[in-house]
Amino acid sequence: MSCQKCSEKFILKNDKGVIFIISEVEELLKKSTSFLQKLSIDYSNKNGLLVINVTNVKAFFSENINRFKEYFNELERENIKIFTADDENSFNYLTVLKAKTLQKYINLFDDQDFFxxxxxxxxxxxxxxxxxxxxxxxxxxxxxxxxxxxxxxxxxxxxxxxxxxxxxxxxxxxxxxxxxxxxxxxxxxxxxxxxxxxxxxxxxxxxxxxxxxxxxxxxxxxxxxxxxxxxxxxxxxxxxxxxxxxxxxxxxxxxxxxxxxxxxxxxxxxxxxxxxxxxxxxxxxxxxxxxxxxxxxxxxxxxxxxxxxxxxxxxxxxxxxxxxxxxxxxxxxxxxxxxxxxxxxxxxxxxx
Known part of the structure; x- marks a missing residue:
């Protein structure tokens, strides 16, 4: 028996999936919305939850990771959380606990050798x-x-x-x-x-x-x-x-x-x-x-x-x-x- 902290593998699927963007800061949700609109990325807003359906989760982040870094400062990146799943029905209160900051997703690429x-x-x-x-x-x-x-x-x-x-x-x-x-x-x-x-x-x-x-x-x-x-x-x-x-x-x-x-x-x-x-x-x-x-x-x-x-x-x-x-x-x-x-x-x- 083990906990998520000791056994998790933070990896991105090289397949289709859903990306959820959440934040407790309303202004950051607005800025995230503007970011998606600026890049012409299709999304839906479900009561403050930004939902993006993509054909390849890993490719989405790979293509946009530098744009995320340029558009959001470090403090903002720490207060925007992201969760990826197979479908929209996967989102529940547990996913909020498992969601990682935008900065962690950036680190996933910057620290690829470590992961x-x-x-x-x-x-x-x-x-x-x-x-x-x-x-x-x-x-x-x-x-x-x-x-x-x-x-x-x-x-x-x-x-x-x-x-x-x-x-x-x-x-x-x-x-x-x-x-x-x-x-x-x-x-x-x-x-x-x-x-x-x-x-x-x-x-x-x-x-x-x-x-x-x-x-x-x-x-x-x-x-x-x-x-x-x-x-x-x-x-x-x-x-x-x-x-x-x-x-x-x-x-x-x-x-x-x-x-x-x-x-x-x-x-x-x-x-x-x-x-x-x-x-x-x-x-x-x-x-x-x-x-x-x-x-x-x-x-x-x-x-x-x-x-x-x-x-x-x-x-x-x-x-x-x-x-x-x-x-x-x-x-x-x-x-x-x-x-x-x-x-x-x-x-x-x-x-x-």
Whole structure:
């Protein structure tokens, strides 16, 4: 069982259909009417609902998408909604909920590479090793998703999630990334801990939204204690009660919890106190050049002491030089990650 947010494919039919245009703003309906009249597009107005019958839905948008962009400004495009269906009788109150903004339809063309990646589930996973400083062995791997374009080139996370966010696809993409990480780690026979990022704002009900992730972990015979879920974008989480509910669900299944980018967001210290993660990952902005910056050393030392006093493991990420490594070792650290050891790679590095 899944929700529309996690399973939808936003595509346009290459066939005949009906296009409905709606808006809560009366002036925008009038402007939409003028737009259709200007282009000599046949339509009917049914109590403020503009209805257009077309012989090919995809061709209609393909031919007119640039005209939409020129005629309506960005604010207007966000307040005009469109729904496509097979026939006029398909429109009901549910279609109002499923209708997408005109801007989303424009994005469908501008971000076609993104939609191809997600709708076809064309993801690959790279692994970056995490080192146990006490043993100098690989403790685990952070899994990092990349989209695979049709030409074989990669779409990196910053672009992937930027396009996902503006198209309201984080629910689906986040689930795909979690599941791809588990499947790929199993295929690559990774026996160390597997760190998997997740966006808490893409989960509205943990038992429902995370069911498939738990299912795959069991099916692939992972020991839950070997999987660490990293909370990312913590500074965007307004509802800490909801986030704690998500983490409690993960913990009830035996998984570990890491808090990412600690020291970057203004609420990091509060997050540590409230969430009590198993691991904190100290942000690379603090680690970078720490050997030459006494203020960064003080901040790192405070975070390390707070974690140590509360039984939390400290992971320093973004280490790029031997001097940075020496400094954090001198202050104190449990785990380390960064280009100094290895860059993310499609094949997990087995030994440092």
């Amino acid at each position: 191809d990646v997600v709708n076809n589930e064309s993801l690959t996973v790279h692994f970056q090793p995490i080192i146990d400083i006490h043993t100098d062995k690989i403790y685990g791997y952070e899994t990092l998703a990349r989209g695979v374009n049709e030409d074989g080139s990669l779409m990196y996370p910053d672009i992937l999630f930027e396009k996902s966010k503006r198209n309201d696809y984080n629910f689906k993409l986040d689930r795909l990334c979690r599941e791809s990480a588990l499947k790929t780690a199993a295929t690559k026979k990774v026996h160390q801990k597997v760190f998997i990022n997740f966006i808490p704002t893409s989960i509205y009900d943990p038992e429902f939204c995370l069911n498939s992730t738990v299912k795959w972990a069991k099916q692939l015979e992972f020991d839950p204690s070997q999987i660490v879920f990293e909370v990312v974008e913590t500074e965007l989480v307004k509802d800490q009660v909801h986030l704690k509910k998500i983490l409690e669900y993960y913990r009830s299944k035996g998984f570990k919890i890491a808090l990412d980018d600690v020291g970057e967001g203004y609420s990091s210290l509060n997050m540590i106190i409230e969430l009590r993660p198993d691991i904190i990952k100290i942000d690379r902005n603090i680690i970078s050049g720490i050997d030459q910056n006494e203020l960064k050393q003080s901040v790192y030392k405070a975070l390390f002491n707070l974690a140590r006093e509360n039984g939390i493991t400290v992971l320093a990420e973004g280490i790029e030089t031997i001097n940075e490594l020496k400094m954090i070792k001198n202050i104190g650290v449990d785990l380390a990650q960064g280009y100094y050891f290895a860059k993310p790679a499609s094949e997990p590095i087995r030994k440092i």
